[in-house]
Amino acid sequence: MGAMATKKPDLSVDVNHDEQSPQPDEHNDSDTDASNAGAEQREAAEQHGDREDSEQPDLEHPDSEQPARPEPLEARDGSPAAALWSLNSRWRHINHGSYGAVPVFAQLRRMAYLQEAEGAPQRWFMAAPARVAQARTELAEFIGVDADSFGFVPNASAGMTASIRALGLGAGDEIIVTDHAYGAVSFSAKREARQHGAKVRTVPVELDATSDEVLAVLGKALAKKPAGLVIDSTSSVTARNFPVAALAELAQKHGVPLLVDAAHAPGVQARPAEGGAASAWVGNLHKWACGFRGTAVLVAEKKFAKNLYPLIDSWGMDEPFPGRFDDQGTMDYTPYLPLWMP
Numbered sequence: 001m002g003a004m005a006t007k008k009p010d011l012s013v014d015v016n017h018d019e020q021s022p023q024p025d026e027h028n029d030s031d032t033d034a035s036n037a038g039a040e041q042r043e044a045a046e047q048h049g050d051r052e053d054s055e056q057p058d059l060e061h062p063d064s065e066q067p068a069r070p071e072p073l074e075a076r077d078g079s080p081a082a083a084l085w086s087l088n089s090r091w092r093h094i095n096h097g098s099y100g101a102v103p104v105f106a107q108l109r110r111m112a113y114l115q116e117a118e119g120a121p122q123r124w125f126m127a128a129p130a131r132v133a134q135a136r137t138e139l140a141e142f143i144g145v146d147a148d149s150f151g152f153v154p155n156a157s158a159g160m161t162a163s164i165r166a167l168g169l170g171a172g173d174e175i176i177v178t179d180h181a182y183g184a185v186s187f188s189a190k191r192e193a194r195q196h197g198a199k200v201r202t203v204p205v206e207l208d209a210t211s212d213e214v215l216a217v218l219g220k221a222l223a224k225k226p227a228g229l230v231i232d233s234t235s236s237v238t239a240r241n242f243p244v245a246a247l248a249e250l251a252q253k254h255g256v257p258l259l260v261d262a263a264h265a266p267g268v269q270a271r272p273a274e275g276g277a278a279s280a281w282v283g284n285l286h287k288w289a290c291g292f293r294g295t296a297v298l299v300a301e302k303k304f305a306k307n308l309y310p311l312i313d314s315w316g317m318d319e320p321f322p323g324r325f326d327d328q329g330t331m332d333y334t335p336y337l338p339l340w341m342p
């Protein structure tokens, strides 16, 4: 997921264990030469009794020391869930947390929207903001907030950048992040602070800190009345959960705006933003909710929302939040529209 790294690692894993890099024009056809070669190698290995499986857990004897392999996921009708995606079976997609993967039914739904847009561009763009507003209404239950409490943003980075801007930093202000923050979000805080003569303070939080310890360390930082506190709901590289609800209460007590990077929450938690008392909360829909990349939500508390603007100023500019997020000029709105399974 890339936080704290200076370069994104390539986490692609070749199922056939060869060292070739993926080619952009490869499709989901398991009958490529390389796949056949891999299948032949596996078959030969099986015949020689040196199959990798000899190191696999003994599922017949659950008491054996090796951990059991997870069962493949099933769709609601009991069919293999993997069949719902168009992932190339040659490559193991182990970085869903960064890029997600979109099921085929959603790809087709989006393609229908694109065809509609290309069929009558003028009609499409005139109606787009109203359709985006309607899409918010349909998504509200999933996010766990009212439709007028959130707007769509292109990704978590955009939502966090807009929220950091809304802090209205001034000279001498301090914004707090933890050392678990996503790298790109810290960059945004640093750039915004630099531009206004403010500072970013990075508070270290032990990897195995309990919720009480997190509250104690961040409580101390909050007591100094910073201009804002940025936390993760689930951090990226360190993969730990933060006690968001308790931190929101604490931040409120100190009168400090809390910005929550909840990039990983939608699709993992039910109604993830429900009851949240953060000033701003951002969740990606392309990760565990399996929407398209370029789709995230920015939930904002009413007072904070007054200063919250999309990164693209467009015709919605004078609308109150979240209406001004519904109109982003000639952007591609199709990923925001409903892609539910029929």
Ligand SMILES: Cc1ncc(COP(=O)(O)O)c(C=O)c1O
Pocket (backbone or CB within 6 Å): 001, 002, 097, 098, 155, 156, 157, 158, 182, 184, 185, 232, 234, 235, 236, 261, 263, 264, 284
């Ligand atoms: C915790 C966290 N925040 C923010 C992001 C940024 O997401 P995006 O690149 O979609 O803006 C990620 C991406 O993996 C993340 O893990």
